[in-house]
Amino acid sequence: MTLRLFDTESRAVRDFVPLVPGRASVYLCGATVQGEPHIGHVRSGVAFDVLRRWLMAKGLDVAFVRNVTDIDDKILRKATEAGRPWWEWKTTYERAFARAYDQLGVLPPSVEPRATGHVTQMVELMQRLIDAGHAYAADGNVYFDVLSYPEYGRLSGHRIDDVHQGESAGSGKRDPRDFTLWKAAKPGEPSWPTPWGRGRPGWHLECSAMAEYYLGESFDIHCGGMDLVFPHHENEIAQAKAAGDGFARYWLHNGWVTMGGEKMSKSLGNVLSIPNVLARVRPQELRYYLGSAHYRSMLEYSDAALHEAAAGYRGLEAFVLKTRDRAGDIPVGTWTEEFAAALDDDLGVPKALAEIHGRRSEGNKALDAGDLDTAVHIAAQVRAMLGILGVDPLDPHWAEVAGRDSAALEALEVLVAAELDRRQAARAAKNWALADEVRDRLTAAGIEVTDTPNGPEWSLKAGQ
Numbered sequence: 001m002t003l004r005l006f007d008t009e010s011r012a013v014r015d016f017v018p019l020v021p022g023r024a025s026v027y028l029c030g031a032t033v034q035g036e037p038h039i040g041h042v043r044s045g046v047a048f049d050v051l052r053r054w055l056m057a058k059g060l061d062v063a064f065v066r067n068v069t070d071i072d073d074k075i076l077r078k079a080t081e082a083g084r085p086w087w088e089w090k091t092t093y094e095r096a097f098a099r100a101y102d103q104l105g106v107l108p109p110s111v112e113p114r115a116t117g118h119v120t121q122m123v124e125l126m127q128r129l130i131d132a133g134h135a136y137a138a139d140g141n142v143y144f145d146v147l148s149y150p151e152y153g154r155l156s157g158h159r160i161d162d163v164h165q166g167e168s169a170g171s172g173k174r175d176p177r178d179f180t181l182w183k184a185a186k187p188g189e190p191s192w193p194t195p196w197g198r199g200r201p202g203w204h205l206e207c208s209a210m211a212e213y214y215l216g217e218s219f220d221i222h223c224g225g226m227d228l229v230f231p232h233h234e235n236e237i238a239q240a241k242a243a244g245d246g247f248a249r250y251w252l253h254n255g256w257v258t259m260g261g262e263k264m265s266k267s268l269g270n271v272l273s274i275p276n277v278l279a280r281v282r283p284q285e286l287r288y289y290l291g292s293a294h295y296r297s298m299l300e301y302s303d304a305a306l307h308e309a310a311a312g313y314r315g316l317e318a319f320v321l322k323t324r325d326r327a328g329d330i331p332v333g334t335w336t337e338e339f340a341a342a343l344d345d346d347l348g349v350p351k352a353l354a355e356i357h358g359r360r361s362e363g364n365k366a367l368d369a370g371d372l373d374t375a376v377h378i379a380a381q382v383r384a385m386l387g388i389l390g391v392d393p394l395d396p397h398w399a400e401v402a403g404r405d406s407a408a409l410e411a412l413e414v415l416v417a418a419e420l421d422r423r424q425a426a427r428a429a430k431n432w433a434l435a436d437e438v439r440d441r442l443t444a445a446g447i448e449v450t451d452t453p454n455g456p457e458w459s460l461k462a463g464q
């Protein structure tokens with residue numbers, strides 16, 4: 001059956017026909033590594049990991065590129081405010097994102113290019129745009145001439161008169177609707193040489209240059225969060241197409257994680273960090289929760305919805321484990337036709353999950369009736385289907401992630417217990433100052449101590 005995908009550019013569900021039979025090329029806009037990831041940031045990683053796994057399951061050789069935006073105004077500003085080098089700052093948060101993707105079982109991309117490593121490709125693209133009369137250099141900046149590209153606005157539906165790039169006014173810009181390809185160097189900021197002077201890349205230029213370098217001038221699918229439709233993806237298209245390239249043939253956008261009806265965002269302060277959520281549920285449960293809604297719909301966060309999803313997942317897991325306990329190893333089987341039809345229909349995960357839960361309930365009936373052959377057959381189907389969604393309960397990845405965390409927790413348990421013994425001894429000796437000091441140190445380290453009739457108990461503070 002043919003996979004059909006909703007393409008933002010044509011505003012329609014279209015059959016997915018790859019450019020090269022048997023292959024699929026996918027570019028996903030990755031993070032601007034300026035701070036700790038929140039659960040909204042990783043939703044696109046999870047949603048398009050399902051796309052990738054489904055393409056692979058259908059036998060395609062998938063080239064999957066997810067970039068890292070590692071030079072940007074926000075990175076420079078935050079590093080300066082913290083008094084740290086910008087390269088240390090961005091590396092720290094690149095690691096935090098990598099860890100979050102890994103914890104959630106997102107497959108590592110085929111390549112993970114950094115913007116700072118692809119200035120050569122950006123200079124080449126700017127040169128082509130200048131040669132074709134679609135870009136101009138002014139005072140060390142390079143701008144894209146929006147009016148020179150009549151198709152501008154096709155992706156987002158913006159009328160040319162309504163275009164506001166949301167950039168600070170640049171020196172030498174001919175028209176306020178033009179956008180920045182390259183920023184002239186400022187004192188104290190990192191910069192790279194170009195024929196137009198030293199400077200650093202604009203955000204939009206990076207992605208066009210990196211997508212084309214790895215995937216070619218035409219490729220299959222470009223993905224990202226829906227806030228990227230304008231201006232980021234509109235500008236990516238303009239840059240590539242004005243230079244004469246075919247660029248992406250399908251545009252996919254995921255909805256937001258919202259909280260209180262608004263996009264989860266650091267600037268609004270309504271964020272939940274990954275470690276915070278992983279203190280409440282396991283990584284596979286968080287992934288199941290983030291992936292359970294259709295990728296294009298909004299996902300309004302609530303503790304209740306998170307726990308409900310986690311319980312739903314545990315029900316599936318319990319069936320697979322129970323069957324394994326009774327019957328031995330469960331192989332990875334194949335998915336059902338209903339599941340395939342659901343995913344082929346623009347990655348209809350909610351329908352696919354309804355199918356999986358339906359199979360689980362049949363499987364449990366088989367277990368109750370002592371029909372182990374049927375139970376094993378169904379458990380193998382459930383494993384295959386959950387595997388496409390990235391949450392196969394028997395995937396060794398989850399044991400590995402849990403092992404890492406539990407080793408650290410066990411070590412913490414020993415250390416905190418020793419501190420609490422010291423505090424109890426101080427209290428017994430009426431040395432209140434020492435007892436308070438121990439407690440304050442634990443609090444400062446994010447450990448909350450509660451005195452109960454059974455003695456002191458501790459937990460990690462549920463911070464942001």
Ligand SMILES: Nc1ncnc2c1ncn2[C@@H]1O[C@H](COP(=O)(O)OP(=O)(O)OP(=O)(O)O)[C@@H](O)[C@H]1O
Pocket residue numbers: 029030031032033038039040041042043044224225226227228255256257258263264265266267268
């Ligand atoms: N709440 C969210 N839900 C889904 N995707 C999100 C959410 N917040 C950010 N993203 C996505 O994360 C990616 C990186 O975004 P970016 O680094 O620009 O963060 P941002 O949108 O400025 O968020 P914040 O204000 O929290 O830093 C983008 O693709 C964006 O669509």
Ligand SMILES: [Zn+2]
Pocket residue numbers: 028029030207232
């Ligand atoms: Zn991008």
